[in-house]
Amino acid sequence: MSKILETVPNFSEGRNRETIEAIADCFRGQDGVKLLDYSADKDHNRSVFTVIGEPQALRDAVIQAAGVALERIDLRLHKGQHPRMGAVDVIPFIPIRDCSLEEADQIAREVGQALGQQLGQPVFLYERSATRPNRENLSDIRRGEFEGMAEKMKGEGWAPDFGPPTIHESGGVTAVGARMPLVAYNINLGTDKLEIAQAIARKVRHSNGGLRYVKAMGVMLEDRHQAQVSMNITDYTQSSIYRVFELVKMEAARYGVAVVGSELIGLIPLRALVDSAEYYLQMEGFSMDQVLETRL
Amino acid sequence: MSKILETVPNFSEGRNRETIEAIADCFRGQDGVKLLDYSADKDHNRSVFTVIGEPQALRDAVIQAAGVALERIDLRLHKGQHPRMGAVDVIPFIPIRDCSLEEADQIAREVGQALGQQLGQPVFLYERSATRPNRENLSDIRRGEFEGMAEKMKGEGWAPDFGPPTIHESGGVTAVGARMPLVAYNINLGTDKLEIAQAIARKVRHSNGGLRYVKAMGVMLEDRHQAQVSMNITDYTQSSIYRVFELVKMEAARYGVAVVGSELIGLIPLRALVDSAEYYLQMEGFSMDQVLETRL
Numbered sequence: 001m002s003k004i005l006e007t008v009p010n011f012s013e014g015r016n017r018e019t020i021e022a023i024a025d026c027f028r029g030q031d032g033v034k035l036l037d038y039s040a041d042k043d044h045n046r047s048v049f050t051v052i053g054e055p056q057a058l059r060d061a062v063i064q065a066a067g068v069a070l071e072r073i074d075l076r077l078h079k080g081q082h083p084r085m086g087a088v089d090v091i092p093f094i095p096i097r098d099c100s101l102e103e104a105d106q107i108a109r110e111v112g113q114a115l116g117q118q119l120g121q122p123v124f125l126y127e128r129s130a131t132r133p134n135r136e137n138l139s140d141i142r143r144g145e146f147e148g149m150a151e152k153m154k155g156e157g158w159a160p161d162f163g164p165p166t167i168h169e170s171g172g173v174t175a176v177g178a179r180m181p182l183v184a185y186n187i188n189l190g191t192d193k194l195e196i197a198q199a200i201a202r203k204v205r206h207s208n209g210g211l212r213y214v215k216a217m218g219v220m221l222e223d224r225h226q227a228q229v230s231m232n233i234t235d236y237t238q239s240s241i242y243r244v245f246e247l248v249k250m251e252a253a254r255y256g257v258a259v260v261g262s263e264l265i266g267l268i269p270l271r272a273l274v275d276s277a278e279y280y281l282q283m284e285g286f287s288m289d290q291v292l293e294t295r296l
Numbered sequence: 297m298s299k300i301l302e303t304v305p306n307f308s309e310g311r312n313r314e315t316i317e318a319i320a321d322c323f324r325g326q327d328g329v330k331l332l333d334y335s336a337d338k339d340h341n342r343s344v345f346t347v348i349g350e351p352q353a354l355r356d357a358v359i360q361a362a363g364v365a366l367e368r369i370d371l372r373l374h375k376g377q378h379p380r381m382g383a384v385d386v387i388p389f390i391p392i393r394d395c396s397l398e399e400a401d402q403i404a405r406e407v408g409q410a411l412g413q414q415l416g417q418p419v420f421l422y423e424r425s426a427t428r429p430n431r432e433n434l435s436d437i438r439r440g441e442f443e444g445m446a447e448k449m450k451g452e453g454w455a456p457d458f459g460p461p462t463i464h465e466s467g468g469v470t471a472v473g474a475r476m477p478l479v480a481y482n483i484n485l486g487t488d489k490l491e492i493a494q495a496i497a498r499k500v501r502h503s504n505g506g507l508r509y510v511k512a513m514g515v516m517l518e519d520r521h522q523a524q525v526s527m528n529i530t531d532y533t534q535s536s537i538y539r540v541f542e543l544v545k546m547e548a549a550r551y552g553v554a555v556v557g558s559e560l561i562g563l564i565p566l567r568a569l570v571d572s573a574e575y576y577l578q579m580e581g582f583s584m585d586q587v588l589e590t591r592l
Contacts, residue, residue: 181588241573241577242576242577245577259578261578262580263579263581264582268586268587273569273573273587276577277537277569280541280573281541281572282557282558284484284557286560290562290563292477292563
């Protein structure tokens, strides 16, 4: 398979092993689909699956898994610490290789339509698939949860993108959408003053007027006596890592504080790093096709 | 195939189509071997093949091709502009994926031994496989060419690494060795003074006391009215691109000249770019395993 898409569907079942395995079975032994990981949390009463695959094959497997969830999970009986609104709660699609955000969005819409038409589940498109601004954030859609959703959907602007206009009796509603891979990026400061990291976080994050695709907060690394600006970059192609780094460095300088290091948590798309090299080396006319996958 | 090695063997035949195709046939339709490109030059009377493959399969194909060359090419009749010393003149092995320089060196030695023992061709190990310092550079080995080689090999320190102690009557001698992928990297200066680029080139290159794996010269980009420091980095894992870039910038500053851009010619190993991102972003605890091959 050359085009690779990822999905990380969340289901509102973290206790019944049979149901969790029945969902996992939809992703196992399918041509063009690979179940990378899954885990269930009893307190949250929720399970999360990480699956990659060829876009169409992945789409079909997810639709099948949603069908299993709607058959087996009854939200009227569901209790858990994690907020939730659907038996299959949220299905993000993330482009991984040779695959654009537009293609991920197309698959998200096809899955949304299938859930609505074939399974009678109302679907809200969210993140980069959202059809209106107040549906970009999952938390805005999920507010009110399963119990409040029937009432919420009667209100202005809360008709679903696919499926019936009110909740599925036992399955609630589902959010489906495309998003870019998240980059978890932290910058360590040469200070033990948490308030400086917090002040910098406010300046660089989108919610306070900073970069469009940056979420940030200040945290304290107790064992290192260092304050840290801890960030999520939700679209590294638009809010580049080097720009985030230089902006934090600039704001830190205002307090006479140096940046002592940065760290990337988990996987980082090749392109995100290459963009930074391209910037600092002032590269002209560079193309990603020039990159040879030598990891030596 | 997961481990990938590259070889770029040079043969002293650029005119006889039949011979060139007979060599190419050794690389075509073989399991685990892929002929990426080949070209012949009539003036140089020389052909160059670019082949990648699984190390053992590539080794066997190259030995076979050397056999064909020794059967068909007679250097006593060979005339061409390019210096040469053997029917199969030089065979470099370059690690490309999941393959170390040590593994490339091992294959080079196996090929050298086969040429010596099976084909009666004297072999000098060169570049990173060299068994003494004066054999690292191909030009030192090739000095005297085919016509002077028999005499040269009588001298102190010119016994071959494999094969008989004097030249193959019609096939001369061959250089075989491992090397890192070359990175061709140019830095453009905000000046039209060629002598500044030349002065900087002398400061950064190995031959004049600069970085160990850097070859450099000053050239003039006539259409852009810019002088350029044009470089080959022969081991980007030791002489990193960002260090080369910063050193050139520093030397340019001494003339009040700015760096206006840089360019990478041809393929560039992923790791070479990631190293630069890692440096500038002051990354801590980063591993190449974190890199996801998303080219978006």
